[in-house]
Structures are given as structure tokens and as C-alpha cells.
Amino acid sequence: EAGVAQSPRYKIIEKRQSVAFWCNPISGHATLYWYQQILGQGPKLLIQFQNNGVVDDSQLPKDRFSAERLKGVDSTLKIQPAKLEDSAVYLCASSRTSSPETQYFGPGTRLLVL
Amino acid sequence: AQSVTQPDIHITVSEGASLELRCNYSYGATPYLFWYVQSPGQGLQLLLKYFSGDTLVQGIKGFEAEFKRSQSSFNLRKPSVHWSDAAEYFCAVALSGGSYIPTFGRGTSLIVHP
Numbered sequence: 486e487a488g489v490a491q492s493p494r495y496k497i498i499e500k501r502q503s504v505a506f507w508c509n510p511i512s513g514h515a516t517l518y519w520y521q522q523i524l525g526q527g528p529k530l531l532i533q534f535q536n537n538g539v540v541d542d543s544q545l546p547k548d549r550f551s552a553e554r555l556k557g558v559d560s561t562l563k564i565q566p567a568k569l570e571d572s573a574v575y576l577c578a579s580s581r582t583s584s585p586e587t588q589y590f591g592p593g594t595r596l597l598v599l
Numbered sequence: 600a601q602s603v604t605q606p607d608i609h610i611t612v613s614e615g616a617s618l619e620l621r622c623n624y625s626y627g628a629t630p631y632l633f634w635y636v637q638s639p640g641q642g643l644q645l646l647l648k649y650f651s652g653d654t655l656v657q658g659i660k661g662f663e664a665e666f667k668r669s670q671s672s673f674n675l676r677k678p679s680v681h682w683s684d685a686a687e688y689f690c691a692v693a694l695s696g697g698s699y700i701p702t703f704g705r706g707t708s709l710i711v712h713p
Contacts, residue, residue, distance in 0.1 A: 489642070518700075527603075527689050527703025528643070541700060576642055583699060590635075590642030 487511065489591035491577050497597045503565035506594045509558070510579030516540075518588065519552055519562050520576040528576055534560060535583050564596075572598045601626040603692045605704035612680050613712045620675040620707050622690030631693040632673040633701055634664055638686045646688075649673065660684070685711040 490509040498504050510517050515536050520528035531550065532542040537557035545552065549568070554560040564571055574595050578588040602625045612618055624630060631650050635643040647658025654666040664675045673690060687708050691701035 525705065527691070527705050529703070530700050533700060578642075587645050587648070588643075588701075590644070592640065592642045 489577055489579055489589050491575075491591040491594055493594055494592065495595050495597075497599065498567055499599050500569055501566040503563065504567055504596065505564075506562045506575050506577075506596075508560045508562070508577030508591060510560075510577070511589055514579035514581055514589075515557075516580045516583045517554055517560050518578040518580075519560070520578065522574040522576055522593070524573070531562070533583070540583060567596075567598045569598050572596055601630060601692050601694060601702055603690055603702055603704035605688075605690055605707050607707045608705070609708045609710060611710040611712060614682050615679050618675075618677045618680045618684070618709070620688050620690075620709070622673045622675065622704060624671050624673065624690075624692045626671075626692065626694070628694075629668065631699065631701075632664075632666060633691040633693070634658065634662070634673070634675045635689045635691060635703075636660075636686050637689065637706075643689065646675070680709075680711055682711045682713065685709055 492507050517534045519531045522528040531545045532552045533540040534554040537554050552562045574593040576593045577591045580588045604623045633648045634646040637643045646662045647656045649656045649666045656664050687706045689706045690704040693699045693701045
């Protein structure tokens with residue numbers, strides 16, 4: 486079975502620019518997660534979707550970050566405008582349900598904000 | 600709020616030697632516990648998980664972990680390390696009965712000497 490796909494793999498932008506990341510979860514997985522992983526730290530959840538609804542976005546900086554999963558399949562995470570401190574790896578993960586089972590992670594998008 | 604502590608930032612072992620990576624958590628109840636591995640440029644892969652039952656959990660790639668309630672620990676072990684085990688290892692904790700979103704430790708970088 487195909488894994489979680491993410492694009493682009495790398496992105497370099499200047500501060501105040503906007504950027505978007507795309508994620509396609511494993512087929513049939515209802516739950517999708519976006520994590521931010523700053524260098525030297527563990528991943529931190531930004532937002533969790535169950536199908537096309539948001540379950541948890543309490544740690545999403547909503548003044549600049551937005552995410553959507555309109556059809557309950559693939560998802561887009563956007564940052565506008567970007568700040569230097571947004572430099573990180575953005576990981577997408579999916580699972581069959583939201584109960585405590587295995588999350589499958591994509592390879593991530595490495596963002597550098599200059 | 601729950602927290603996860605991985606006290607060792609780096610661990611260096613010789614190939615063939617045994618390995619133990621430490622993980623302590625802070626939470627009143629027994630949480631769900633996970634160990635993930637992240638190779639350079641890759642997403643996270645689940646090594647093993649503990650939800651309930653036998654406190655000694657077997658995972659993939661020859662890893663095991665033991666849940667010790669009295670010490671609030673979930674240490675990862677491997678009897679003989681291979682050079683391919685060099686990677687970043689993350690312990691994670693999720694609330695039981697909650698949203699099951701894991702909180703990750705900062706990670707331990709494993710270096711394997713030939």
C-alpha cells in the first residue's frame with residue numbers, strides 16, 4: 486500500500502512570503518494530522534482532521550497558519566505570512582481512526598525561512 | 600499536562616553492543632506509550648507501543664521496551680545494535696480516554712561506531 490505522500494520535500498522562502506504544503510494520506514485513512522518539528526525537538530501537533538472536520542487545532546497559530554481537508558482526503562497547510570521561527574519540518578501523518586493506533590508519517594517538508 | 604522526558608540527547612554505542620534509551624513521563628494515569636524512529640530525511644516510523652497488558656513489549660527491528668509504572672518509565676532496549684540503527688529515537692505519550700494525540704519527547708540521537 487502506498488504511504489503518506491507530501492510535497493514539496495524542500496522549500497526556501499523569505500519572511501513575510503506565503504507557502505503551502507500538500508499531503509495525501511494512506512487510502513481509507515479517516516484521520517489526518519499535521520505536525521511541526523523544529524530542529525532538535527520532537528514533533529508538535531498543529532491540527533488533526535477526522536474526515537473533513539477539524540478535531541483539534543488548539544496549537545495552530547491561526548493568525549498565520551491555516552489548513553483544510555475539503556473532501557476528507559488530501560490536505561493543504563498554509564503559512565501566510567511566514568516568520569523566521571516557522572523554519573521547521575512539517576510532517577503529515579494519517580491513521581485509520583482517531584483511536585490510539587498507529588499513525589503513519591510522511592517524509593515531511595523541510596521549510597527554511599530567510 | 601503530560602510531559603515526556605528523554606534525558607539523553609546523544610547516545611554513542613559500538614556495533615554489536617547493547618542499547619537502552621531512557622524515557623520518563625509525567626502523568627497521573629497510565630498513558631499510551633510509543634517509541635518512534637526517524638532516519639535522516641525520513642518521517643517517523645513506529646517501533647512499538649504499549650496500551651495495556653504485558654509490560655514488556657516487543658517491536659520491530661529487534662527492539663523491545665518495558666513499562667514500569669512505579670518509575671513512570673518506558674525505556675527502549677536492543678540487545679545488539681547494528682550500524683543501520685543509527686537514527687533519532689522519539690518517545691511519545693498519549694492520554695488514555697482523551698484525543699489520543701501523542702506528546703513527543705525531544706528525541707535521542709543514536710550514533711553507532713563500527
